[in-house]
Amino acid sequence: MASDTQEINEHEFAATQLLSSTKVQRDQKPIAELTIEETMYTVFPGITTIGRDPECDIAIRDGSVSRKHAQIEAKSDGAVIFLKDLESCNKTRINNFSLRALSNYQIKDGDRIIFGDTVGIFKLYKKPAHQNSVEDFNLRSIMVRKKKVLI
Numbered sequence: 001m002a003s004d005t006q007e008i009n010e011h012e013f014a015a016t017q018l019l020s021s022t023k024v025q026r027d028q029k030p031i032a033e034l035t036i037e038e039t040m041y042t043v044f045p046g047i048t049t050i051g052r053d054p055e056c057d058i059a060i061r062d063g064s065v066s067r068k069h070a071q072i073e074a075k076s077d078g079a080v081i082f083l084k085d086l087e088s089c090n091k092t093r094i095n096n097f098s099l100r101a102l103s104n105y106q107i108k109d110g111d112r113i114i115f116g117d118t119v120g121i122f123k124l125y126k127k128p129a130h131q132n133s134v135e136d137f138n139l140r141s142i143m144v145r146k147k148k149v150l151i
Contacts (some may be wrong), residue, residue: 029044030082035120053067053068065118085102085103
């Protein structure tokens with residue numbers, strides 16, 4: 001009698017663990033928003049799923065949208081954000097450019113993202129000026145010290 005289960009090697013298991021650890025963390029600060037038909041959806045660091053399925057993070061009621069249509073993947077700093085089409089029937093587009101399925105494409109502030117016939121506008125939240133990185137602060141401190149020494 002044949003078994004219905006497949007053996008998973010250690011490399012496949014590690015990849016599964018990696019994907020589950022990048023799921024959206026709602027306790028983190030939002031980094032962007034996607035506005036679709038006057039509804040604003042918040043994007044958090046991690047993976048945000050988009051589709052017709054009610055289990056998706058962004059559920060869209062439109063027959064042209066696949067159950068699992070696309071996903072947004074964002075790092076916690078929001079510096080680089082990717083959009084991936086999940087082999088949808090009616091494609092995902094950025095500014096009318098059709099995405100190849102299962103490939104990552106960088107999205108930027110103001111991009112028009114189209115899921116089937118549904119249009120969304122992507123807005124990246126900007127860091128407040130006072131939230132500069134430690135490296136920026138240290139670099140400015142060094143430059144100020146050099147300037148003082150030269151004077």
